[in-house]
Amino acid sequence: MSVPEAVDARELVGELPGFAILPDEVRALVAESFELVSFPFGAVIVREGDEADAFYVLASGSARVVKQGDHGEEVPLNVLRRGDSFGEMALLADTVRLSTVRASSSVQALRLGKSVFAALTRSHPQVREAFQAIVNGRALWNFFRVHSSFSQLSNEALALLVSALERVDAPAGEIIVREGDPPGPMYVIEQGRVRVYKHSDGSESHLGFLRAGDFFGELSLFRDEPRAASAQAVSDCTLLRFPPELFRRLIDEHPDFRLRLEQRIQQYDYRRVASVPLDFAEEILPAEASVRHISPEQVELETELEAELDAGALEKTGTAAKQRPIRRFPHVYQLDEMDCGAACLAMICRHFGRSVGISYIRQAVHTATDGTTLAGITRGAEELGLSARSVRVSKSRLDDLPLPAVAHWEGNHWVVVYRVEDDHVRVADPARGLRRVPRDQFLERWSGYTSVVGYTERLAEAPEARTSLAWIRPFLRPHLRLMLFAVGLAVVAAALELVLPILTQVVVDRVLPRGDLGLLWVLMAVIVAVLLAITGATLVQRYLLSKVAVRFDVATLDFLTGRLLALPMSYFSTRRTGDIERRLLGARQVRAFFIQSGVEALTSVTQLLAALGLMLFYSWKLALVYLATAPLYAGLMRYSAKRLRPMYDNLEEAYGRYSSGQIDAIRGIETVKALAAEEALRRLMLGRFQALADRVFRTEFLVLAYQGSLQLVAFASFGLFLLVGSIEVVHGNLSLGEFVAFNALVALATGPMLTLLSLWDQGQLARVLFDRLDDVLGPEPEQGADRDRLRTVSTLEGRVELRGVGFRYGGPEAPAILEDVTLTVEPGETVALVGRSGSGKTTLIKLLAGLLEPTEGEILFDGFELRTLDYRTLRRKIGFVLQESYLFDDTIAANIAFGEEAPDPARVAWAAKVANAHEFVERLPLGFDTSIGESGLRLSGGQQQRIAISRALYHRPPILLFDEATSALDTESERAVKESLDELLVGRTSFVIAHRLSTVRDAHRIVVLERGRVVETGTHDEL
Known part of the structure; x- marks a missing residue:
């Protein structure tokens, strides 16, 4: 570390509560142990589920802390700025990372290795205690952001709430709140289940169950009335108690907290459940209740407001600022019909003064061939640095909708609503330009599903469009x-x-x-x-x-x-x-x-x-x-x-x-x-x-x-x-x-x-x-434009490790194709992958070849993480036979040695013999110089597969990946190919997908996949 960096490290370390109590000389020594690391915009600094290897302090820039929710969605937890620390929670608990930290600008951070951190906390117990206090507060903060109905509270309100809450335990069977008691504390359930009931005409009426994240008891405090129902712990519970003075302070000083309570009361009024006490009206749902689909176009909704957008509610929660009517609005045309969602966000970015390229936005919103989901638009907006919220709005509340907003229109299209008039609605249509649509027509074609987007300063960090004549x-x-x-x-x-x-x-x-x-x-x-x-x-x-x-x-x-x-x-x-x-x-x-x-x-x-x-x-x-x-x-x-x-x-x-x-x-x-x-x-x-x-x-x-x-x-x-x-x-x-x-x-x-x-x-x-x-x-090349940082793969022993590998098509809200796949394969080992169609076998093979990148976890070759290796040189060391291998309109020799300017005849003949293709090729009039036509049309399916196997073997790779490589062969041909391959596979690592028992029986290990998860492993005899 250079001298200026060391001085900066001392300053930052001195500001941390955990280190401020250390003697000066020890603190200086600790500061010297930090390493300065840099991360570009959008880079993942630590990933949820990864092994905890270091403690970090943010030296410059900003980063977002997110966590995977109960339904696989990404939940924002916090924004970190200079001087904030992270990573200590997993280190103290000796567990994996509990959340993901992603750079929301160019970031520099000070990194302290796990071993140094562990030694420091062992030798100075007061440091461990100070960090443990921080961790306890942060855990409470994360609980409210992920599980609580108050996840949308402002940081100021949540900080006050966390600092003043009291944690209490309630054993199973204990009456926490009794009907008719005077107003008392409000509770949030941290752990356990609570039963809510009411006595009426001498009988007990069951009202519902409450779980972690639900709250109760607010109505008696809000209206200053006796308790309207009783609450009993069904299991051992940990509760977070709001003292009445804290409740009053939050109501008076933080409108977003008051709004949340008012919305809840309005929800119950709207549902006409006045006969049920509003404290306990069913298993209480948060405002963001569930994930739903819009069936006509498979648009996935991230959240839905239970209340149909109370007038001004979004402005108060900070999603969008109340503004004057928008007179002028920039327009961006969609490139293709599936790009309308990305084009809408491009227009909104330009409206806020940042010209972000539509290709970049397309990646951020995870546009697929069937378009973009509402969840994708909202998450993409947040990734760009905008504030965003997915809602379903009652058509009667159109005038209250904060603008601009991305609206789902005509069943399969996204447009930007930027001004609402008495008789018309102004929309920016990515396909047709700026339009003035009659209000009745707009309401008829609008589904109500909307992403409300607002400006934040983080938008300035989003990369601007690079399209030019350069x-x-x-x-x-x-x-x-x-x-x-x-x-x-x-x-x-x-x-x-x-x-x-x-x-x-x-x-x-x-x-x-x-x-x-x-x-x-x-x-x-x-x-x-x-x-x-x-x-x-x-x-x-x-x-x-x-x-x-x-x-x-x-x-x-x-x-x-x-x-x-x-x-x-x-x-x-x-x-x-x-x-x-x-x-x-x-x-x-x-x-x-x-x-x-x-x-x-x-x-x-x-x-x-x-x-x-x-x-x-x-x-x-x-x-x-x-x-x-x-x-x-x-x-x-x-x-x-x-x-x-x-x-x-x-x-x-x-x-x-x-x-x-x-x-x-x-x-x-x-x-x-x-x-x-x-x-x-x-x-x-x-x-x-x-x-x-x-x-x-x-x-x-x-x-x-x-x-x-x-x-x-x-x-x-x-x-x-x-x-x-x-x-x-x-x-x-x-x-x-x-x-x-x-x-x-x-x-x-x-x-x-x-x-x-x-x-x-x-x-x-x-x-x-x-x-x-x-x-x-516009799109970033595979592995980025700067390939100098990548490790060239000159040799490969064949050791392969998969650590918690997961994969999703179309973004974090999409269903998992692979989930938590962990596997270690030693050099020379043959692994057979079996499972039903759609279990993720082919996806796993493509991940190993670097054709796809894991969305969770990591893959290592000989101890090096896949993303750090040069894919082009790596793939030269991997022989890959796809389920439907493509043959080019060229000679057989050129197809076997594809990628070589001049095929080596001896190597071509060797590869063909091993794949049992040499015999039929020699019978052709021109032998290996025979042109096979486009897509290999002049060859049978079995002959095409043997040519594909020959191509995979041509470079004598140390790792082989076979995806139904012999499915088109008859039994005799498959047996001949298998006998040749058995000799070749000795000393080579191989992954084989096959449905025939004869193909997988001799594998060193059989891995059974079911719905993307490894459910069984072992030899043929063991299974």
Whole structure:
């Protein structure tokens, strides 16, 4: 640790209650034992369930503490800032981490190793006692955040509550509160169960049971009335008692606490349970009661308010601030139809002054091919640094809804509500733009499910969008001279064109009145020379631009393909194939706009300005007449930008969907033929094309209408010029030659003007395509852009450890595919994975290959955590046979040695022999040089599997992963392959998935998976 860091460490350590009691020399020694570590925004510092290895003190930045709730949801506990400590709870209890700490900005922290911390607390018991007091308070704090009905209280209110609570024990059978007693303390159940009952007409009426986190006794204090019911401990209970003075103070000083009680009373009034004492009206549910699904579109609701949004309640709890009506609101178009949720949050971020890229938000909200859940939007908003809350709002309370808010609309869409008027609702629709929707229509289409989003200072830490032209510049720089030369030629051609009107004036004013044929022939020669020069300059310019375009296409396509291939598997699993294809095709159209249209635009601007200059020279009056139509052009451009861009967005999305449908149909043609479903598929494809054709028609009609309007304005401008110009000639203010020359200038200026306006139209499409390219350029590459920090895997012994591995598709609220898988495999051991379909076997294999990353726990190879290893070099040491291995349209040898520029014939033959593929390959006319067709169509299923096994063995990897690798083989072929593999597997670690007993019988260990959990392990004989 450097000297400045050490000084800072002494200061921070001295501020901690646990260390402040140490002697100065001991405290200085402890400060020197800390290590300074850094974490980027969003990084996990400690993860719930991991082994506790250190104590931390935050030196700079901020971090969020979260914990997994009872239903798998992530519950925010606290926000840590400079000087706050964490990690001591697990160290003192000698257990695993009890919560996750995630950096909400760039963070620096001081880290004290577990051994030093343990030695310090052993040698100084007073330090342990001080930290234990902190831990006890923190445990109480976490209890209220995770289990209590008061989880939404402000930090100030919760701090007061925790500091003044009294913990009391109630043994089973004890009467805690008796009906009719005077008002007394309010209680929160920390542990145990409590039965609530009431006496009526001499009989006992059971009202319900209360569990950990529920509270009772508040009504008698709130209304100053006797107890309305009795409460008895069913089991041994630990209760947290609110003394009356604490209750009064919380009511008076903290409106959020009072609001929580009022909401509860209103809930019971709303349910018409007045006959039941409000202290004990059923098993009391917190405001955030359950997780539900919106069935039409599989949208998952994180929380639902039991009260239908009491007026102003959210403003008081700090979710959103009361504000003036929003007059202007930024708009962001969705990239694809499933991106509407991410686009809504992008708009809200821009409204609050932070331009966050939609690709980043898409990852934060866990967008899948079926869209984004409400829980995903709310969690994503919190990850971005916004405050957010999922609610279901009564339609009658629309006017009370804090804005902006993300609303679930039309059954399968998300929009931002940013202003509510008497008769209309203003929404920002990611698919159609800013809209003014009649109130009745909005209420009819709104489900009530909403995410209320507010601003916090943490939003400033969210990364801003990086989409810019910067990635294009390196590809343009080598061709800059050629492009400048092409621009120069275009300027020369434009300047020469302006000579023609001048020569026309000379012909009219001098040649015709005087009959000077000699001058006429001279002028004709000059005109011919000018035309030849213009033609030559134009041809050379086109040649240069074509040359640049081809080179640029090659370079950019290689760059984009590299970026695409560097993205993680999660990118491809959440996007349709047709959408990805449209991204790459759009890159060529962007190139055409920037190179060809860019030069054309510069040429047109030069020619237009020169023509306007000559117009002013001839007649400033006529020049102003020509320019009088400029506002009309500007209006058309504005209308075009407003209408065309969303239509281009929708059209690109429709093209992607239709393209995916075509690819899907071609891939499934064998099934179509087998089912004789050609007519059904044809009708399906026709329906999809008609939907696409409707969008194409509307877009093209609008483009034609725009271009027709431009022509109309141009004709109007020309007619106005003829009128005013003729009057000027009649009055003698302009010669006939000047009038003819001016007419030619008008023609020369109108052409470039219409060209520029047409380019404006093309620019709307280019902007759409360029924004969609951000979906390729924006996401972080697999394992990040900086690969220097990764460990290269040069050798691998084959020891594999899985520690509490879990995996979920689609975010923390999604169901677990794998859960708490712990396994240690020694080098050379063969492990068979068995279980029902959907038990998580294939997912586990993909995790081992690094194709997916665990969402919980860790995987270690030879003692090194998977995420720290370079996946590319690791995968070279792993042979992987997928359940449906893909074969490329190439030779058999190239498929076996895929990834090698020149296959090694000897190694190819060896791998084929081991996989029992050599015999059938040798029978083919060209042997290993036989082309197998796209997806291996020329081979049978069993032959394809043997080629896939050969490919997995080609590099002689120390670890093998087989996912139903022999499922397509007949019994004899499988036996032959197994005999060959048995020899090869000696000394190699292997994981095998198979349903046939013969395949797994000889495994060293069989692991049985059920619903993502390991339920049994052992040998075949043991099981």
